[in-house]
Amino acid sequence: MAPAPPPAASFSPAEVQRRLAAGDCWVRRGARLYDLTGFVRHHPGGEQLLRARAGQDVSADLDGPPHRHSANARRWLEQYYVGELRDDLQEPVENGAAASAETPKMDPEMEPRLKVVDWDKDLVDWKKPLLWQVGQLGEKYHEWVHQPVSRPIRLFQSDFMESLSKTVWYSVPITWVPLVLYLSWSYYGIFTQGNVRLFKSLTSEYPVVVRESMFPGLFVLGMFLWSLIEYFIHRFLFHMKPSGNSYYLIMLHFAIHGQHHKAPFDGSRLVFPPVPASLIIGFAYVLVRLILPEAVGGTIFAGGLLGYVLYDMIHYYLHFGSPHKGSYLYSMKAHHVKHHFAHQQSGFGISTKLWDHLFRTMAPEEQRLKTQ
Numbered sequence: 001m002a003p004a005p006p007p008a009a010s011f012s013p014a015e016v017q018r019r020l021a022a023g024d025c026w027v028r029r030g031a032r033l034y035d036l037t038g039f040v041r042h043h044p045g046g047e048q049l050l051r052a053r054a055g056q057d058v059s060a061d062l063d064g065p066p067h068r069h070s071a072n073a074r075r076w077l078e079q080y081y082v083g084e085l086r087d088d089l090q091e092p093v094e095n096g097a098a099a100s101a102e103t104p105k106m107d108p109e110m111e112p113r114l115k116v117v118d119w120d121k122d123l124v125d126w127k128k129p130l131l132w133q134v135g136q137l138g139e140k141y142h143e144w145v146h147q148p149v150s151r152p153i154r155l156f157q158s159d160f161m162e163s164l165s166k167t168v169w170y171s172v173p174i175t176w177v178p179l180v181l182y183l184s185w186s187y188y189g190i191f192t193q194g195n196v197r198l199f200k201s202l203t204s205e206y207p208v209v210v211r212e213s214m215f216p217g218l219f220v221l222g223m224f225l226w227s228l229i230e231y232f233i234h235r236f237l238f239h240m241k242p243s244g245n246s247y248y249l250i251m252l253h254f255a256i257h258g259q260h261h262k263a264p265f266d267g268s269r270l271v272f273p274p275v276p277a278s279l280i281i282g283f284a285y286v287l288v289r290l291i292l293p294e295a296v297g298g299t300i301f302a303g304g305l306l307g308y309v310l311y312d313m314i315h316y317y318l319h320f321g322s323p324h325k326g327s328y329l330y331s332m333k334a335h336h337v338k339h340h341f342a343h344q345q346s347g348f349g350i351s352t353k354l355w356d357h358l359f360r361t362m363a364p365e366e367q368r369l370k371t372q
Contacts (some may be wrong), residue, residue: 009083016085026082027058034080040149042265044337046322046330062294070095070342072148079150129162131155132253139244145258146344153263155255164275165255166268169316175274176281176309184219190295191215198293210296222303229304230311231355234348264340270319271312283307311351318350338363342360 011033019026022038027050027117040047053061062069062077123144124133129152137144156162190196191212198208210218223231238257242249260269283302290299312331323329332353339347343363349356356362 010085010086012086015247016055023052025050027053027056028085029057029059029077031085031331032085033078035082035083036080039080042320044333046325062276072146072341073148076150076341114238121353129154129157130259131251131255134258135251137245137250141250142241147255147262148264149262150265151263151334152266153259155259162271165360167271167273168268169271169313170273172312175310176305179307180302180309183298183305187298187302188212188215191299196293196295202258203284210293215299218299218301220298220303223310225300225305226304226307226311227349227352230307230350230353231359232349234350235361239345240349261340261344265319267320270316280282281308295321306349314351337365
């Protein structure tokens with residue numbers, strides 16, 4: 001992200017209008033101006049919601065309805081601060097950009113934070129790789145990592161290691177969908193031979209014959225089981241709270257998930273890179289084969305692998321897509337945004353809310369967040 005202009009920068013209403021006419025999306029809060037052009041595609045409520053407010057004062061929108069924006073959302077806004085609106089009363093202005101630039105009464109809890117983001121005074125040096133720095137944050141790490149920023153992250157000094165830690169979104173289906181198809185075809189062929197049996201190693205008298213008609217059910221079972229695994233991994237591994245005096249545990253947490261919460265719109269770190277993923281997927285395949293008969297375990301694994309691919313694709317879309325209001329993905333996007341910006345210890349489901357409902361980890365409803 002380009003560095004913000006100095007606090008003294010100011011713009012006349014006519015200058016703001018020229019930028020709006022060029023397609024930029026500038027909003028204001030009192031006299032403070034924010035350039036949200038690079039953020040509109042990522043806005044949880046959709047691009048049109050922000051476009052409709054271009055040139056307007058969004059102070060009331062931050063306080064709701066429909067909901068009161070979190071402290072993290074307000075901090076996020078400050079990263080797009082560009083300067084002050086000059087009160088040039090002689091200049092006619094449209095779209096409300098020329099409306100009174102008098103600063104409205106603000107939440108006293110948030111007012112001290114309304115300042116230009118100073119990256120040089122952050123707890124880490126953003127000009128250097130972060131992985132070896134975060135372990136030194138100690139007790140400050142948990143709060144720091146859950147204050148999201150709009151900028152890319154570099155983990156390693158080595159270019160080779162750095163390349164293994166990030167990837168483009170389409171590497172996931174390109175890498176794993178062919179394997180899903182190969183495994184599915186191979187194991188279906190074994191089912192058609194009619195000699196797949198459960199509990200064969202336990203009893204030779206009463207083995208359960210698994211017919212080829214059960215292949216679709218086993219495949220879907222694998223996808224369903226993945227959704228549960230996804231939930232547990234996200235809740236108990238990704239959101240463990242490392243001890244403040246554990247340098248390496250903090251580093252591990254940041255490497256596997258903390259980096260994503262710190263920079264939720266770093267597009268190169270939204271899906272699992274194929275090289276480290278292959279190690280975990282290979283281990284999971286061997287484990288399933290040890291527990292279940294070859295064709296049964298392999299089919300369930302293939303379904304689970306497809307579930308993982310869909311999970312990663314949905315996760316990427318929830319960050320960068322603009323689903324239609326009222327759709328399933330719109331609901332999941334709102335669910336996931338609350339997890340990132342307000343309720344990091346709830347709302348763990350990515351592809352479904354089922355397990356959040358069952359295990360009572362749904363984020364609070366908006367009415368509970370709203371304060372007048």
